[in-house]
Amino acid sequence: xxxxxxxxxxxxxxxxxxxxxxxxxxxxxxxxxxxxxxxxxxxxxxxxxxxxxxxxxxxxxxxxxxxxxxxxxxxxxxxxxxxxxxxxxxxxxxxxxxxxxxxxxxxxxxxxxxxxxxxxxxxxxxxxxxxxxxxxxxxxxxxxxxxxxxxxxxxxxxxxxxxxxxxxxxxxx
Amino acid sequence: xxxxxxxxxxxxxxxxxxxxxxxxxxxxxxxxxxxxxxxxxxxxxxxxxxxxxxxxxxxxxxxxxxxxxxxxxxxxxxxxxxxxxxxxxxxxxxxxxxxxxxxxxxxxxxxxxxxxxxxxxxxxxxxxxxxxxxxxxxxxxxxxxxxxxxxxxxxxxxxxxxxxxxxxxxxxx
Numbered sequence: 001x002x003x004x005x006x007x008x009x010x011x012x013x014x015x016x017x018x019x020x021x022x023x024x025x026x027x028x029x030x031x032x033x034x035x036x037x038x039x040x041x042x043x044x045x046x047x048x049x050x051x052x053x054x055x056x057x058x059x060x061x062x063x064x065x066x067x068x069x070x071x072x073x074x075x076x077x078x079x080x081x082x083x084x085x086x087x088x089x090x091x092x093x094x095x096x097x098x099x100x101x102x103x104x105x106x107x108x109x110x111x112x113x114x115x116x117x118x119x120x121x122x123x124x125x126x127x128x129x130x131x132x133x134x135x136x137x138x139x140x141x142x143x144x145x146x147x148x149x150x151x152x153x154x155x156x157x158x159x160x161x162x163x164x165x166x167x168x169x170x171x172x173x
Numbered sequence: 174x175x176x177x178x179x180x181x182x183x184x185x186x187x188x189x190x191x192x193x194x195x196x197x198x199x200x201x202x203x204x205x206x207x208x209x210x211x212x213x214x215x216x217x218x219x220x221x222x223x224x225x226x227x228x229x230x231x232x233x234x235x236x237x238x239x240x241x242x243x244x245x246x247x248x249x250x251x252x253x254x255x256x257x258x259x260x261x262x263x264x265x266x267x268x269x270x271x272x273x274x275x276x277x278x279x280x281x282x283x284x285x286x287x288x289x290x291x292x293x294x295x296x297x298x299x300x301x302x303x304x305x306x307x308x309x310x311x312x313x314x315x316x317x318x319x320x321x322x323x324x325x326x327x328x329x330x331x332x333x334x335x336x337x338x339x340x341x342x343x344x345x346x
Binding site: 031033034035036038039040080081082083084085087088123124126148149150151152153154155156157158162167169171 | 204206207208209211212213253254255256257258260261296297299321322323324325326327328329330331335340342344
């Protein structure tokens with residue numbers, strides 16, 4: 001991946017097929033996320049609907065890191081519409097294995113926090129991360145996320161071994 | 174509510190309208206839950222579909238406390254189908270104000286834990302509860318739930334005041 005330009009931006013309708021393929025590929029590459037190969041996958045058509053919904057949402061966004069035509073990484077902020085909790089954005093962040101180590105996750109997180117700070121509605125970002133995923137925990141801490149709790153048996157491996165999961169949060173002001 | 178029989182059981186199709194009405198009423202009675210009056214409410218028809226889905230699920234259940242024809246309280250266990258987290262049941266529990274103080278919540282929780290222990294799949298129950306809702310926190314602790322973390326700004330009041338929310342978990346073996 002030498003001298004390739006990375007573009008981080010809000011996902012566009014034209015990314016539907018690429019994003020669907022990337023999310024599917026992610027489930028085969030890492031067991032740090034909750035979806036696996038057997039989870040139902042969105043088709044490109046379903047993804048197009050999803051992208052349109054995010055574009056219309058006042059408290060949600062989907063960002064992609066693009067390298068050429070490839071969706072190399074993705075960061076989604078999901079939120080509820082209920083007034084009591086519509087200030088909480090939940091983050092999902094993942095980067096394809098081929099692009100690990102180039103700081104794409106950090107580019108995406110920088111853009112996400114900037115979006116949240118300018119959203120006028122998000123006042124808390126949160127995420128869950130497996131305790132064993134030390135590299136990710138470290139990056140989240142670097143961005144100001146604090147470990148707020150430990151979910152015992154918050155996930156399990158393919159072999160059924162239970163894992164601790166951290167709940168991390170960051171206040172947005 | 175003297176000498177009225179309470180029946181706690183899995184929700185049935187015949188409860189659809191009653192459960193929809195109860196969930197709607199709850200949003201006007203308490204600000205301890207995340208839905209409010211402005212949240213979209215399920216119609217009786219939508220509730221019938223929901224009840225059918227729960228009945229077919231291997232890791233979810235909806236229990237009701239019935240007094241006569243009234244759905245006085247409800248406990249839902251929601252779960253994901255993804256293998257990595259399908260052992261986690263998230264609890265929502267609420268009782269109509271008219272029936273507070275009669276132990277309906279505890280009857281529902283007893284039934285829910287019994288169901289989870291016999292489910293063969295649920296190995297963790299979790300819930301969130303506002304820190305200020307001391308009575309509920311106390312009851313959950315009595316049932317073996319432990320405070321695993323504190324979500325800063327995990328909810329807000331009608332007036333926009335931020336609230337701490339506890340994450341509580343209980344292991345099922």
